[in-house]
Amino acid sequence: MVQHELNRPSYAMGVDIGGTKILIIIKDTKGQIVFREKFDTSRDVLKIVEMIKRSLNEAGASNYEILGMGVGVPGCVDTKNGVVMELPSLKWKNLELKKLLEPHFNFPIYIKNDVNYSAIGERYLGNGQKYENMVYISIGTGVGGALILNGSLVEGHNYSAGELGYFIDREDIRQGRKNVPQDFGVFEKKTSGKGLSEKAAEYGITSRQLFEEYAKGNEIVYPIIEDFVLNMSVAISNIVSLINPEIVIIGGGVSESMGCVIDKIRENVSSFTLIPVKIELSKIGGDAGALGAVQYVFNNV
Amino acid sequence: MVQHELNRPSYAMGVDIGGTKILIIIKDTKGQIVFREKFDTSRDVLKIVEMIKRSLNEAGASNYEILGMGVGVPGCVDTKNGVVMELPSLKWKNLELKKLLEPHFNFPIYIKNDVNYSAIGERYLGNGQKYENMVYISIGTGVGGALILNGSLVEGHNYSAGELGYFIDREDIRQGRKNVPQDFGVFEKKTSGKGLSEKAAEYGITSRQLFEEYAKGNEIVYPIIEDFVLNMSVAISNIVSLINPEIVIIGGGVSESMGCVIDKIRENVSSFTLIPVKIELSKIGGDAGALGAVQYVFNNV
Numbered sequence: 019m020v021q022h023e024l025n026r027p028s029y030a031m032g033v034d035i036g037g038t039k040i041l042i043i044i045k046d047t048k049g050q051i052v053f054r055e056k057f058d059t060s061r062d063v064l065k066i067v068e069m070i071k072r073s074l075n076e077a078g079a080s081n082y083e084i085l086g087m088g089v090g091v092p093g094c095v096d097t098k099n100g101v102v103m104e105l106p107s108l109k110w111k112n113l114e115l116k117k118l119l120e121p122h123f124n125f126p127i128y129i130k131n132d133v134n135y136s137a138i139g140e141r142y143l144g145n146g147q148k149y150e151n152m153v154y155i156s157i158g159t160g161v162g163g164a165l166i167l168n169g170s171l172v173e174g175h176n177y178s179a180g181e182l183g184y185f186i187d188r189e190d191i192r193q194g195r196k197n198v199p200q201d202f203g204v205f206e207k208k209t210s211g212k213g214l215s216e217k218a219a220e221y222g223i224t225s226r227q228l229f230e231e232y233a234k235g236n237e238i239v240y241p242i243i244e245d246f247v248l249n250m251s252v253a254i255s256n257i258v259s260l261i262n263p264e265i266v267i268i269g270g271g272v273s274e275s276m277g278c279v280i281d282k283i284r285e286n287v288s289s290f291t292l293i294p295v296k297i298e299l300s301k302i303g304g305d306a307g308a309l310g311a312v313q314y315v316f317n318n319v
Numbered sequence: 320m321v322q323h324e325l326n327r328p329s330y331a332m333g334v335d336i337g338g339t340k341i342l343i344i345i346k347d348t349k350g351q352i353v354f355r356e357k358f359d360t361s362r363d364v365l366k367i368v369e370m371i372k373r374s375l376n377e378a379g380a381s382n383y384e385i386l387g388m389g390v391g392v393p394g395c396v397d398t399k400n401g402v403v404m405e406l407p408s409l410k411w412k413n414l415e416l417k418k419l420l421e422p423h424f425n426f427p428i429y430i431k432n433d434v435n436y437s438a439i440g441e442r443y444l445g446n447g448q449k450y451e452n453m454v455y456i457s458i459g460t461g462v463g464g465a466l467i468l469n470g471s472l473v474e475g476h477n478y479s480a481g482e483l484g485y486f487i488d489r490e491d492i493r494q495g496r497k498n499v500p501q502d503f504g505v506f507e508k509k510t511s512g513k514g515l516s517e518k519a520a521e522y523g524i525t526s527r528q529l530f531e532e533y534a535k536g537n538e539i540v541y542p543i544i545e546d547f548v549l550n551m552s553v554a555i556s557n558i559v560s561l562i563n564p565e566i567v568i569i570g571g572g573v574s575e576s577m578g579c580v581i582d583k584i585r586e587n588v589s590s591f592t593l594i595p596v597k598i599e600l601s602k603i604g605g606d607a608g609a610l611g612a613v614q615y616v617f618n619n620v
Contacts, residue, residue, distance in 0.1 A: 188488060
């Protein structure tokens with residue numbers, strides 16, 4: 019360790035830009051969280067720069083060495099060039115986010131899809147620890163996935179790997195369901211928080227209450243939950259047959275309600291495919307993206 | 320290049336052990352094939368050793384430097400230890416093939432699943448050239464797959480990646496179809512050469528003739544071929560949505576008959592998923608496995 023690191027603390031920063039909130043976390047090299055705050059989101063990059071600078075100041079980190087910053091966004095990112103190719107919730111398209119941020123900071127900046135950062139968070143800090151082959155599925159407003167195979171993140175040829183929201187089957191096709199641009203995918207409509215909320219609304223309840231009623235034995239909600247469980251189980255089975263991960267971790271907002279169905283999903287998957295797999299719910303929850311972004315910096319500096 | 324390589328040629332060897340034939344190919348470092356021969360298969364390792372020794376002699380290679388030998392088998396292989404975990408067609412189970420071969424040869428030996436070697440063959444010598452993200456699907460008697468992602472072969476946690484033969488959907492489950500050990504998978508029964516042959520037999524024809532009749536416009540075979548095309552298109556779409564490869568290459572015996580349906584599969588896939596992909600039939604055909612095994616040796620020595 020060089021001299022100045024002994025005297026001056028070093029930090030890494032994670033910025034998780036969401037559709038409604040931006041979460042900023044700063045950690046020191048000992049892994050201690052020295053700053054954590056949520057801001058209202060913005061599509062104005064200069065406003066985001068201000069939030070980051072304010073966070074560094076408040077953490078007392080602005081005068082010390084910042085090793086780097088990971089920035090996660092809920093969209094498709096050309097990670098090589100730091101370009102946000104498509105981010106519907108903030109209406110960004112081919113936005114050169116890295117180039118826009120760089121003049122304001124003197125440390126390296128890494129832009130990635132937020133689900134990929136969450137997968138890294140789970141792998142190093144959550145339930146995925148030490149697994150070289152892991153699939154992370156995020157079920158929030160939408161549904162997305164991330165793959166860590168042979169110990170490395172697989173982003174795909176066009177940075178689009180993990181789009182299980184587009185999964186489709188023969189029944190969908192016969193019923194005329196299609197994946198169309200600027201809309202939720204066929205599988206995503208059936209299994210996302212948004213999809214579940216719409217069905218829950220017919221009974222005047224939220225998607226969280228849907229799971230609560232199911233756990234209580236309220237038979238009215240059974241068909242909705244059973245349909246969700248079947249769809250999710252089939253998708254996980256096919257992912258496992260194709261990729262043979264050691265573990266599948268389910269995160270995102272909806273996963274917080276899934277304790278009452280996880281055993282049924284495990285049972286289904288082990289009857290649908292012959293390849294064994296562990297299935298766990300996320301342990302680190304909503305901070306996974308920002309924590310994974312911080313971790314990525316530590317891993318890459 | 321060291322001196323002796325200039326004077327004495329070096330060779331690599333590929334041995335593709337199939338259920339009925341064993342194909343042995345020897346190449347020199349210039350990439351020239353110096354030996355290619357098919358033998359009747361055997362489950363007796365000593366007989367296979369004899370075939371290999373005879374091939375080296377006939378090629379005039381036995382006294383020169385052999386860089387290594389790749390051995391492909393149609394089953395699940397622990398590639399780290401060279402153990403054939405499961406090979407139904409030769410009734411091998413937990414056979415320590417590498418340990419059994421090693422005393423007979425003084426060069427490195429690499430045992431792998433044959434579809435994985437075929438994928439390597441396609442990547443370096445066939446239609447997959449220069450693609451860092453590629454999926455290879457083999458449709459022969461059975462159906463299997465291999466994944467090359469971030470430029471590396473993905474074998475999975477238990478060396479079981481690529482088992483798309485186990486793919487299943489809601490309709491299969493409702494109809495009571497199940498993946499069971501020692502049998503073809505649910506998807507495999509619908510799309511393999513064996514599955515197609517059984518359907519073709521009802522009309523007194525072969526699976527190859529099934530495609531020929533389809534190409535001629537014989538409407539009697541339409542439902543069988545359309546079902547095959549739909550199942551294959553859905554599977555490829557979901558693989559593409561999950562993995563985002565640049566190309567999917569279809570090889571194996573059945574692929575030789577698929578010229579008349581490949582455009583329909585391309586059209587389906589581009590309507591089923593929003594992620595673009597190239598789809599090609601194999602260019603190097605039945606030698607892909609042995610050639611890939613040779614290539615693997617050259618890449619790793």
